[in-house]
Amino acid sequence: MATWTSGYVSEISYTQGFYRELTPAVLGFVALSKGVSARKAEAPLAYCELGCGQGFSANVLAAANPHVSFHATDFNPTHVAGARALAAAAGSSNIRFYDDAFADFLARDDLPDFDIVSLHGIWSWISAENRRVIVEFIRRRLKVGGLVYLSYNALPGWASGMPLRRLLVDHAAVATGSIEKRIDAALAFSERIRSANSVYFRVNPGVGERLDRMKASSRNYLAHEHLNRDWEPFYHADVAAELDEAKLSFVGSTALLDHVDAVSLTQEHRDVLADVPAPALRETVRDFLVNQQFRRDVFQKGPIALNALDLQDAWADQRFALSIRREDAVMHVDGAGGRMGLIAEVYAPILDAFASGPRTIRQIAADAAIAGLGWARLRQAITVLVGTDQLQPCLGEAGESARAERTRAFNRAVVLRARASADLGCLASPVTGSGVAVDRFGQLFILAEIEGEADPAQFAASILEAQGQRVVKDGRRLENPAEHLAEFRAQYEAFQTRRRPVLTALGVV
Numbered sequence: 341m342a343t344w345t346s347g348y349v350s351e352i353s354y355t356q357g358f359y360r361e362l363t364p365a366v367l368g369f370v371a372l373s374k375g376v377s378a379r380k381a382e383a384p385l386a387y388c389e390l391g392c393g394q395g396f397s398a399n400v401l402a403a404a405n406p407h408v409s410f411h412a413t414d415f416n417p418t419h420v421a422g423a424r425a426l427a428a429a430a431g432s433s434n435i436r437f438y439d440d441a442f443a444d445f446l447a448r449d450d451l452p453d454f455d456i457v458s459l460h461g462i463w464s465w466i467s468a469e470n471r472r473v474i475v476e477f478i479r480r481r482l483k484v485g486g487l488v489y490l491s492y493n494a495l496p497g498w499a500s501g502m503p504l505r506r507l508l509v510d511h512a513a514v515a516t517g518s519i520e521k522r523i524d525a526a527l528a529f530s531e532r533i534r535s536a537n538s539v540y541f542r543v544n545p546g547v548g549e550r551l552d553r554m555k556a557s558s559r560n561y562l563a564h565e566h567l568n569r570d571w572e573p574f575y576h577a578d579v580a581a582e583l584d585e586a587k588l589s590f591v592g593s594t595a596l597l598d599h600v601d602a603v604s605l606t607q608e609h610r611d612v613l614a615d616v617p618a619p620a621l622r623e624t625v626r627d628f629l630v631n632q633q634f635r636r637d638v639f640q641k642g643p644i645a646l647n648a649l650d651l652q653d654a655w656a657d658q659r660f661a662l663s664i665r666r667e668d669a670v671m672h673v674d675g676a677g678g679r680m681g682l683i684a685e686v687y688a689p690i691l692d693a694f695a696s697g698p699r700t701i702r703q704i705a706a707d708a709a710i711a712g713l714g715w716a717r718l719r720q721a722i723t724v725l726v727g728t729d730q731l732q733p734c735l736g737e738a739g740e741s742a743r744a745e746r747t748r749a750f751n752r753a754v755v756l757r758a759r760a761s762a763d764l765g766c767l768a769s770p771v772t773g774s775g776v777a778v779d780r781f782g783q784l785f786i787l788a789e790i791e792g793e794a795d796p797a798q799f800a801a802s803i804l805e806a807q808g809q810r811v812v813k814d815g816r817r818l819e820n821p822a823e824h825l826a827e828f829r830a831q832y833e834a835f836q837t838r839r840r841p842v843l844t845a846l847g848v849v
């Protein structure tokens with residue numbers, strides 16, 4: 341094992357995920373939804389990501405927010421080398437990647453003070469000492485009014501799964517071969533225990549499902565998620581207590597549906613919570629009610645509650661865009677009490693208003709049907725649409741063309757990589773200041789367009805064929821070239837009709 345890792349997995353790289361929660365406009369919307377003041381996402385913010393992994397999220401965000409200065413560190417030099425290469429290919433000059441461990445990053449004297457510090461998938465996977473370093477970093481470097489996004493494995497949701505994780509770690513430690521082989525062996529061994537009618541599996545039925553999910557996950561993900569020396573799920577109250585040392589207060593979750601109790605809790609749950617006065621205990625009790633497994637918390641240094649007028653103005657100025665076609669809108673939400681329909685009289689006019697492109701709340705409220713809903717219902721409906729990933733908070737219109745220049749360059753760098761792999765699953769939007777999922781096929785079709793190819797389906801099919809790759813459909817590899825091309829033609833048509841309108845509205849193509 342390398343000496344710089346503090347027991348953290350380094351022999352296999354992490355996955356290249358994009359996490360929308362890290363987006364400045366999303367964090368700003370969390371603050372708005374909770375009624376607290378925060379610096380606008382359009383301001384020249386300084387943003388820091390601790391433990392950025394392969395840096396794909398930071399790279400997407402830097403391209404889509406050229407007015408923000410990004411600083412991201414990860415002590416794995418392979419991760420940082422890849423992240424820097426993508427930033428260079430995209431011509432992003434507002435992002436710096438560091439290969440510093442948290443303690444070395446804390447010691448630097450060349451960093452600005454930050455408006456946002458984010459850590460996704462870090463807190464539960466590092467030592468208590470590293471957590472203290474991070475709290476000290478936030479204490480010293482986060483501006484007053486600044487936001488912190490932090491995710492972690494939560495209790496009680498992980499309680500029954502902890503022994504399974506332990507079994508995997510202990511078995512992987514004595515197995516031989518590459519880390520992938522050791523993970524495979526540990527999973528197979530856990531399966532044997534389940535099949536031997538283990539009482540642990542029997543009395544904890546959720547554990548079997550967890551094992552099934554693990555078996556279906558990528559080995560890179562499992563290695564980083566479970567095989568580190570340090571791994572600890574937390575109660576929210578304990579995290580809040582640690583962050584209190586940096587003068588942070590809890591604001592809310594980036595899981596926006598959690599802001600709407602009528603959806604995320606049953607009436608019985610709400611009755612219990614109504615009797616819990618202390619905010620930190622309330623969050624923990626909430627986690628018991630829903631058996632929370634993973635939390636995505638936003639904290640702030642010095643939150644100020646907006647008065648009713650300022651709050652209304654801030655909502656009115658906030659711009660949103662649909663990230664689905666209007667006709668694909670899902671008119672239900674899966675809440676704590678099961679599936680709930682979204683009332684057409686409330687949601688249809690709102691969805692219709694956004695169907696013709698990004699709008700502010702002030703603009704859509706010019707429609708009498710929407711104004712007639714009243715602020716409370718309108719705000720709740722918007723929050724539900726954001727929480728169900730159908731509507732995205734956006735940056736203001738000013739500066740959009742400058743942003744589009746940067747996202748074009750970044751997206752070009754990403755789609756060029758799609759020739760060789762499907763690793764990068766999203767492109768940058770100058771409208772949302774965030775990422776938008778586009779799979780490898782979609783990316784190759786966009787590349788064909790950039791390169792002026794007359795037949796995008798043929799272009800994409802031949803790129804795969806030249807590398808000996810074939811689409812696998814219904815479990816069958818499409819070896820026949822005509823059949824392979826036909827599949828690409830079908831995919832292209834679907835892309836043009838279903839995906840392109842959304843990507844156009846979001847300024848991606």
Ligand SMILES: C[S@@+](CC[C@H](N)C(=O)[O-])C[C@H]1O[C@@H](n2cnc3c(N)ncnc32)[C@H](O)[C@@H]1O
Binds near residue numbers: 348354355393442460
């Ligand atoms: C589970 S991954 C999450 C990566 C990224 N935030 C994401 O969600 O895609 C944790 C990352 O933290 C990095 N890391 C762990 N301990 C660290 C430390 N002490 N200093 C800097 N980076 C560290 C690892 O190299 C790894 O890339």
